[in-house]
Structures are given as C-alpha cells and as structure tokens.
Amino acid sequence: MQRKNARGREEHDVQALLYELYATPPPAFVSRREELAVAARTDGRAEDARLIHAARRPTLAAYAANLLLRSDPAESRRFLELGQALRDAYGTLDADGIKELSGQRGRIVSALSRQAAALARDAGHPLSDTARQDVAATLHAVLADQDAADRWAAGCLTGALTPPAAFPSTDAKATGTRRRPAPAPTGRKAAQKAVQRTAQQAARKRTEDELAERRRRRQEQLARARSAAEAADRLLRERHRAQEDADAVLDRAHDRHDRARERVSAAEEQLREANEELQAAEGAQWEAEESGRAAADAVAEAERAAHGAAREVERLDTRVR
Incomplete structure (x- = not known):
C-alpha cells in the first residue's frame, strides 16, 4: 500500500497490513511479516x-x-452486539435469568469454537484440545469484557484471551459486590427478552448455517461420487474396447501361427525328401567315382601294355633288317 499525505490515511494503511498479516498461518507469519x-x-x-x-x-x-472474525463479518458483528447486550443486561437480571443466559452463552460459544476449529483445519492447521479450549476462553472473554471484545474486533490477536472469573455487572459497586436493582419487572423482562431474542437469532442463524454447510458438503460429496462413477464407467468401457481389440489381435496371431506351422511342416517334409535324395545322389556319386577310378586304372594299364608291345615290335623289326 502506498503512503499518503494524510496521517490518518497512513495509519489506516499500516492497520490494514497488520490485519492482513494476522490472517497468515503461524508457521508462515514471520516470513510474511x-x-x-x-x-x-x-x-x-x-x-x-x-x-x-x-x-x-x-x-x-x-x-x-x-480467522473466525474474518469468516463472516456480519455474524461476528452480531456476536459482539450480543456481548454488549449481555453485559448491559446482567445488572438487571435475577438469578434465573442469569442462569438461562449463561446456558445460551455456552451454546453459542461452543458452536463458534467448532467453527473456528473447522476453519483452522481447512486451512491445514488443526487445533489441539488445548488450543480449542483457548479459543472457547477467548470467545467467553469477548462476551464478558469490553476490552477483550475490542481486541478481538481488531483482528490481530496474538494469544488467547482470559475471561473474568464472573460475568461483569453494570450495577456493581466499587467493592465488587452486586447491588440489588430496584423493582422494575417490566424493564427486567424486556431486557431479558431482548437478550434472549438476540441469542435465539444467533443460535438459529448458526443452526441454519450448519445445516446449509452440511447440505453443501453432502452435495459436493454426491457430485464427487457421481463424477467418480462416470469416470469409472468410462474407464470400464475403455477397458472393454481394449480387451476386444486385444482378443482380435490374438485371434489374428493364432491364425498366423497356424499358417506358419503348416508351412514349417511342409518345409520339414521337403527337407526330409531332399535329404534322402541327397544321400542317394551322394551314394551314386561315390559309386561313379569308384568306377571312374577303376576305368582310369584299366586305361593306364592298357596304355602301358600298348607301349610295351610297340617297343617289342620296334625291336624285332630292327633285327629283321
């Protein structure tokens, strides 16, 4: 935020920054600060x-x-107004009225404490039992003490607030003892009814909000379930199509395998016959080679005999001359 000339504007800027800062989760607070x-x-x-x-x-x-203060400004304002009304009314109510308002305070604080815990949990920072008790104590303090109410309304709490030991009375003496009010049944009943109406309206609003939130969550769960079912159905159809395609590929592979096996069988038969023919040809070739060698030997022997006869003729012819 830019700095302005007016001092009031500057203060507003830094308060806005602090208000933003105190919505930061504690683990990230220092770095953001x-x-x-x-x-x-x-x-x-x-x-x-x-x-x-x-x-x-x-x-x-x-x-x-x-977080609770920021989650619903209108509801937070009603809670602060309820605290003011309770503090104003306690000085004029009798014991029964105080007891009734105490029960209403307890129910409202309990509901808001659960809401604060849910907000923290949704932000990724669930509360321990001790932290939940501190939140409840802070809300009780907001209802009972004006200073606590002002501090919570500023939205920059650093720690839990502690409620007073007893709910304050606007009719108390300086010694702390309570002064009995003058009889004014009409005014007392009117104040009591006003506070009761305020508390009832806050409780009714809380109940309506809780019901609406439950309906919203159920609708979200139903929407997610429907989306998941549709996705599962699409996946199932895709798986069926993939299986049909795989079955078709397998059938074609079986046919190809059968044809290849038939060709292999035929080739194996041809190879067997060719081997038999080869063996027969090799036997005939061996016999022919043996016959050839015998004939060559006979020719050589005949040639030698012919040469010997020719030489003998030559020798005899020489003598005759």
Missing part, C-alpha cells in the same frame, strides 16, 4: 516498518480466533 516490513522500509515508511516488524506471531488458538 519480514516481507511486509521490507516493503514498507523500501517505500520510505520507516515507522510502518517498525510497527510491522514489532508484530508478535499469534498462537494457533489466536490465529483460529482471527
């Missing part, structure tokens, strides 16, 4: 940077209470 402080210092807003840097990290319970 330093980012805002550095930005303010860079803009020349040294005082703003000092105020931001001095901000204390909230406890988890204080963080949940800050």
